[in-house]
Amino acid sequence: MVRDGILYALALALAAALLFFLSPWLALLPLLLAAFFLWFFRDPERVIPQDPGLIVSPADGKITDISPVEVMGRRMQRISMFLNVFDVHVNRSPVAGVIRTVEYRKGKFCNAMDPTSCEVNEQNIVTVEGDGQTVIFKQIAGLLARRIVFTKKVGDAVTRGERIGLIKFGSRVDVIMDAGVEMKVKVGDHVAGGSTILAVNLAIIYRSGLGTAEVPSAYSGSTR
Numbered sequence: 001m002v003r004d005g006i007l008y009a010l011a012l013a014l015a016a017a018l019l020f021f022l023s024p025w026l027a028l029l030p031l032l033l034a035a036f037f038l039w040f041f042r043d044p045e046r047v048i049p050q051d052p053g054l055i056v057s058p059a060d061g062k063i064t065d066i067s068p069v070e071v072m073g074r075r076m077q078r079i080s081m082f083l084n085v086f087d088v089h090v091n092r093s094p095v096a097g098v099i100r101t102v103e104y105r106k107g108k109f110c111n112a113m114d115p116t117s118c119e120v121n122e123q124n125i126v127t128v129e130g131d132g133q134t135v136i137f138k139q140i141a142g143l144l145a146r147r148i149v150f151t152k153k154v155g156d157a158v159t160r161g162e163r164i165g166l167i168k169f170g171s172r173v174d175v176i177m178d179a180g181v182e183m184k185v186k187v188g189d190h191v192a193g194g195s196t197i198l199a200v201n202l203a204i205i206y207r208s209g210l211g212t213a214e215v216p217s218a219y220s221g222s223t224r
Contacts, residue, residue, distance in 0.1 A: 004041055004168070009034040040169075043090045046194035048161035053204030055181065056161055057191040058094045058137050059173040060087040065115070066187055068179065071136065075179045079198055080118065081191060082172055083142075089166045092194040093158040094137055094175050097130015102154055109141055117142070118174055124148045124165075128158065132204050136176040139167050161194035177201070 012034035019026040049056060061081040069078045083089060107122040122141040127134060139148045150165040158164060167173075181199040185191060191198070 004037075006038070006041075009038045012037070040085070040089070042088060043163070044088065046092075046161060046192060048159075048194050049197055050160075052131065053201040054160070054197050055094050055135060055175065055177055055199045055201065056092070057081065057185075057193050057196040057198050058091050058164075058175060059083055059089070059167075059191075059193045061173065061191060063185050063187050063189045063191060064172075066183060066185075069176060071176060076136075076176050077179050077181055077183075077199070079175045079177075079183075079185070080172060081174075083167065085169055088193060089168060089171070090163055090193060091139060091165045091167065091173065093128060093160060093162045093164050094177075094198070095128055095131055095133065095135045096158065096160040097128040097135075099126060099152050099154055099156050099158060100129050100134075101125075101127040102150065102152075104148075104150075107141075109143060117172055121172075122148065124150050126150070126152075126164075131201075132207065133178055133201050138172075138174040138176075139165065140172040140174065141167065142169075142171040178203075 012030040016027040016030040016034065019030065059081060061083040063079060064082045065078070065080040067078055069076055103125045105123050105125065108120050110117050110121055117140055118138065124139040125136065126139075127136050139150065141148055147168045148165070149167070152158060152164050175198060177199060178201060180203065181201050183199050184197045185199075
């Protein structure tokens with residue numbers, strides 16, 4: 001359970017207790033909202049794949065786009081996913097490594113399903129280096145999401161699937177990786193943060209001495 005959910009629920013429970021003295025029916029709405037916040041800010045445990053070269057999903061949601069992009073003159077691959085209000089909103093690191101850069105950009109709060117939201121919306125851009133690769137992921141605010149939380153700082157070491165923050169109330173997350181990765185998901189797939197394998201960096205697989213036949217498929221785990 002994320003701490004925010006407990007705080008919201010306690011405040012609403014207090015409001016319900018006060019309203020109860022006026023009318024038991026008035027207490028019903030804040031109690032229902034308290035239950036919703038406890039459910040929304042759930043933080044289930046996930047089984048994190050441990051094989052080398054894997055890039056896991058940083059969030060729960062639906063894959064909306066997979067496309068090539070250019071980052072500082074370098075050709076890379078981007079996977080975008082949309083989180084609705086029913087998804088778990090805790091974010092996790094897609095790879096193990098060290099956080100090299102964190103850039104928070106002010107912006108708009110357009111619908112996260114809009115393809116331009118990755119450029120114009122408020123967002124937090126994080127670069128992680130480790131395991132012989134560089135992965136960039138973006139926490140992008142949406143129409144309802146007005147607060148992005150990131151709990152790490154530059155220089156921190158993170159493990160694959162480690163909790164690193166959350167985006168409140170619907171949002172988008174992009175993952176940008178080497179162009180030569182082998183995709184394990186497709187547009188329309190539902191993914192689970194920390195447990196779904198988005199892609200495999202084959203260069204790392206070969207260096208580790210494993211064959212591609214030994215690489216697991218996109219294990220999804222639970223999204224609840």
